[in-house]
Amino acid sequence: MQIDWTTFALEIINFLVLVWILKRFLYRPVLDTLARRRAGVERVLAEARETEASARALQDQYASRLADWEEEKGRARGQLDAELTVERSRQIQALGETLAEERQRNAAVDAHKQQEIERAHEISAMAQAQRFTAALLTRLASPAIEARLVDLLLEDWAGLPESQFAVLRSAGEAEGAGIVVTSAFALAPEQQRRISAAVAARLQPPLAVSFREDPQLLSGLRLSLGPWHLNLNFADELAGFAAAANHVDG
Template sequence: MKIDWFTVIAQIINFMVLMWLLKRFLYKPILASIDERETKIKNQLLDAESQKKEAAQAKDEFNHKNEIFNKEKDELMQKAASEAKIEGDTLKENARKEAIALKQKLEKAFTEDQAIKNNDMAKRIGNEVLDIARKALTDLSSASLEAQTLAVFLKRIHELKDTEKVNFSEALKGGEPILVQSAFALSTNQQTSIEKTVKELLKTENSFEFKTQPELINGIEILANGYKLSWSISDYLKSFEENAETAKGLN
């Protein structure tokens, strides 16, 4: 059999041309598309990994800041409570000394003359002393003392006995607003602190109403459906006034 070399060479050339055309117009675009898609997927994976690392870093930073905030808050609360205790002890000691001095004056007046005139005079002296004490304590009120008063009041809420908690919770069952009265205007943060403390302690969703009551003399009280929880300097003065009245009756 005779080989037709012209045909063989022509077919070889045709095959090479076909291979070149396939490579040029088919394989290259497909390979380029595959490479492009592979690169895109790699970039997406790298972006996802980067975002994951950033999210983890942000979470760690948030937790760290939260820990610092809680630590600083606890330190401030402890400091405020300590300062409030010192301030309260000082006020109680001063009130005690004033009560002793007043009692001595009353005893002297009753000893000298048991007449009604002298009794009225002793009562007037006692009222004047109380008025002076109220005015002096009101004039001494300051932002620092108000903050300490709030800290002591919150501490008192936290230290409620179980029976007091039960009574407080029973008073809130009607759903009526909780009235908070204070001798000074409470800031938004101070109001939030009271609300948060009561809600966390008693698990209640009652609304709150805040009013200013200067008669409390640097104090705060909570009223809810007959239940009352308070702390104020006026409580000490009232106790002092009752003791003075009792002392007069004994004489």
């Protein structure tokens, strides 16, 4: 039995995109949001036990908000699943038709030539998948996700090994060196304060921290010190995905 490597590669790409999107932007934020809301409700209920009527009002309010969130989450997930299914089917069908036509026109072409043609189609299919992924991530980009990515960036920063901070301290001794924080959306003053505090906590003497916006990041941030970068944004994730795909293809 002959394996259609193009279809197989496309299925893997779509699966990885779906897994990455669900893990990074659906399951983890949903679980974190529900955990924070549950903690907030429990705290409010504990403080309001003296007044039964107030406790019931808070409980009703929480239940209503949770129901609205679950409904919105269900709609968003259903829409995303439907779009992925339709696009995957369309690409598979189009690719199958294209390959069938090419095989009919090139029945007499030698094995090496045929491999080159199929490889060109694989590259084209990969490019289409990357463009589709970029379009989906662009639609998902929002200040709400940006705020969550700020939290994740600070977690990644705090998790760097001490050896890495030693290198950064050495780099920071260079004249004019400073931390540049680039974000897709304008950061709130509180977010800027948290980032500056996190940098100052690990790099002494403190370095200047500047902030700028770059919509090409789509959503997320990039923390830079000279040639060193700590990336957590859609654009760099897509670039890494494309580089990995090209590496596998080569």
